Amino acid sequence: GDSVTQMEGPVTLSEEACLTINCTYTATGYPSLFWYVQYPGEGLQLLLKATKADDKGSNKGFEATYRKETTSFHLEKGSVQVSDSAVYFCALSSPAQKLVFGQGTRLTINP
Amino acid sequence: GAGVSQSPSNKVTEKGKDVELRCDPISGHTALYWYRQSLGQGLEFLIYFQGNSAPDKSGLPSDRFSAERTGGSVSTLTIQRTQQEDSAVYLCASSYAQGKGYEQYFGPGTRLTVT
Numbered sequence: 222g223d224s225v226t227q228m229e230g231p232v233t234l235s236e237e238a239c240l241t242i243n244c245t246y247t248a249t250g251y252p253s254l255f256w257y258v259q260y261p262g263e264g265l266q267l268l269l270k271a272t273k274a275d276d277k278g279s280n281k282g283f284e285a286t287y288r289k290e291t292t293s294f295h296l297e298k299g300s301v302q303v304s305d306s307a308v309y310f311c312a313l314s315s316p317a318q319k320l321v322f323g324q325g326t327r328l329t330i331n332p
Numbered sequence: 333g334a335g336v337s338q339s340p341s342n343k344v345t346e347k348g349k350d351v352e353l354r355c356d357p358i359s360g361h362t363a364l365y366w367y368r369q370s371l372g373q374g375l376e377f378l379i380y381f382q383g384n385s386a387p388d389k390s391g392l393p394s395d396r397f398s399a400e401r402t403g404g405s406v407s408t409l410t411i412q413r414t415q416q417e418d419s420a421v422y423l424c425a426s427s428y429a430q431g432k433g434y435e436q437y438f439g440p441g442t443r444l445t446v447t
Contacts, residue, residue: 253433266440274435310375318365318430319365319388322375 223248223315227323235302235331241324242296243310244285252313254287254294255320259269259308268296268309303330334358336439338424344445345414353409353442357426364407365436366399370420378422381407382430384406414446 228243246254256268256278267276274289283298294311311323337356345351357364366378377391381401392398396415401407411418421443425436 244361255435257438264440265425267435267437270433270435282434314433318363318382319377319380319391320367320375320425320436321377 223252223312223313223321225269225311225321225323227309227311227315227326229324229331230326232326233329236253236303237300238330240298240305242309242328244323246292246294246311246313248292248313248321250316251289251313252315254285255314256283256285256294256296257310257312257322259310259325261307265310274314282325293326301328301330303332306330310329316321336424336426336437338422338439338442340442341440342443342445344447347446348413350410350412351414351444353411353422353444355407355409355424355426355439357405357407357424358437360404361426361428361431361437362425363434363436364401365425366407366409367423367425368420369423369441373420375423378409398411411444414444416446419444419446424428 224247247287253272255270256270269280271278271287277286285296308325308327310325313318339354364381368376380388395410399409421441423441424439427434427436
């Protein structure tokens with residue numbers, strides 16, 4: 222079945238460092254891909270999405286490109302801030318409409 | 333506008349009791365989803381509604397779990413004879429329509445603790 226594999230955490234960086242969180246997927250057909258973020262004490266929020274190959278999703282300085290040839294959707298940010306500390310989930314939307322999530326990556330940014 | 337709301341926000345129950353969790357989706361959203369977030373299993377899909385019907389119940393972990401949706405709006409997830417392994421955060425999400433490109437908006441969740 223469909224699955225998502227994320228880079229294991231936790232990840233700890235200093236402010237202004239570059240961030241990459243790896244995400245690869247296995248799916249039948251052509252899923253849509255998402256990054257969701259869960260800030261401390263808050264619910265899941267959509268960070269960005271891409272619905273077809275070579276699409277780039279972007280929001281709040283984060284970017285991810287839908288790479289069909291490598292079945293990847295890596296999350297990147299050029300300069301992280303303390304406020305980016307959160308748990309990040311990569312997900313795909315299967316033909317059955319449900320979201321299939323990766324295991325989550327906890328990111329901590331130190332000042 | 334109002335987002336997805338869930339109640340209660342926290343529920344502590346004794347093993348063997350039944351619990352009901354409620355979800356109010358965003359007005360006008362036709363699709364509604366239940367997920368479970370637990371330490372051991374991560375985020376798991378439970379069930380999906382399109383209108384009042386549930387085309388996909390594949391994620392319900394046992395026959396102790398059931399869900400219904402009435403009036404194309406509010407949904408209730410019921411867990412009968414709760415077990416300790418049912419302890420988790422139960423998340424509800426809704427989307428404007430079905431389809432892989434539609435964003436799912438999540439509620440704050442109900443934290444269930446079975447003692």
